[in-house]
């Protein structure tokens with residue numbers, strides 16, 4: 320009898336260990352990244368399956384790679400924040416975590432600590448999405464074809480559901496979604512899916528979304544570029560006139576992605592490209608060029624620059640670091656069907672015309688569901704300029720009949736003006752980050768952290784010096 324009990328107990332234990340091995344975060348814990356300074360917080364990385372039943376039956380495996388950084392102090396009392404970079408097809412690990420707001424930045428043979436890491440305020444989950452980006456993979460490469468906004472949103476939702484199986488302690492935690500650029504599509508679409516899902520079974524404790532230099536309405540966002548170039552002295556008066564009346568940027572991109580470039584658009588863009596010069600970083604018109612080559616988020620957001628940008632930083636430190644075998648081993652990462660980890664995927668075949676789907680109305684529905692939204696703009700970015708975002712937010716506030724609760728004013732960080740802000744109905748906020756690029760936390764880390772903290776706390780941006 321005792322023997323049988325023992326065997327049963329052993330079997331149970333074995334089962335527990337087995338499931339623990341798969342569902343637990345334990346095996347994803349990073350003991351130490353090569354060259355990493357000592358830190359007091361835990362970090363994790365690994366894969367979460369997002370394949371559905373029909374795919375499993377056909378033995379197709381699809382898995383998304385994540386890097387999760389717990390808060391520097393008292394993680395149990397801090398919210399969970401999902402961070403997404405754009406592209407579509409660029410890596411939240413390489414751009415977000417290792418160049419923008421993560422705890423470390425590559426330097427020389429190792430890593431240095433980022434003093435303004437966002438994990439000072441929250442537990443941050445960086446997700447390489449969609450499939451085909453960074454270390455995320457599909458076992459059959461046909462899965463990389465025709466990936467679109469819909470598939471991405473659903474995969475991201477399934478990812479988070481399954482990630483909660485590994486990290487059940489975060490399931491009921493206050494959840495925020497943040498990101499930039501094309502994440503202006505990913506984030507509202509994911510948030511709306513969560514709200515729909517919650518009606519059946521409440522599992523996403525969504526408390527707010529923040530969108531940095533986001534694509535929200537393609538024509539307004541893209542056509543702000545002409546004025547930005549012109550007012551910053553990057554193009555001449557005559558080119559400005561042509562870029563606004565003969566062929567504007569949204570028309571150019573539209574034609575470009577339909578393989579039907581008209582002679583006039585070709586001509587105008589050629590003038591614009593020559594005058595703005597390939598030696599100016601379009602993601603921050605005041606920054607020197609080297610940095611942009613790696614941080615550049617998109618083939619998509621600036622199609623004409625892809626082939627023309629001289630990549631003077633080809634040996635960029637993040638790319639080198641993430642391609643080291645010892646680093647990949649420490650991250651529990653694999654390269655499936657690829658030789659190298661890339662900042663922006665070259666195997667993903669994204670439905671680029673989805674760019675033209677407006678998401679500003681999705682943002683409106685999220686606000687109507689009571690979820691606070693922050694749109695912020697690095698004010699030196701010409702790719703998604705602040706003027707377009709500000710116009711879209713203002714228009715949305717009017718549509719939703721939200722009155723101004725904080726009139727346009729400066730906010731402070733580090734005893735300097737951090738930017739300007741305006742709030743509508745205490746739920747929809749707009750803020751600029753002064754002197755910041757498209758990747759705001761990269762070029763203005765302190766100001767970005769102040770903004771992030773205020774956003775999480777639902778507090779007004781510092782009004783006092």
Ligand SMILES: *[C@@H]1O[C@H](CO)[C@@H](O)[C@H](O)[C@H]1NC(C)=O
Pocket residue numbers: 459460461
């Ligand atoms: C990959 O998927 C395609 C389309 O579903 C299929 O035709 C092909 O046989 C699959 N390849 C492998 C290696 O399973």
Ligand SMILES: *[C@@H]1O[C@H](CO)[C@@H](O)[C@H](O)[C@H]1NC(C)=O
Pocket residue numbers: 538542563566567568569570
């Ligand atoms: C951009 O060009 C399109 C097509 O010519 C036109 O319909 C649209 O009004 C233009 N937008 C702006 C802001 O000039």
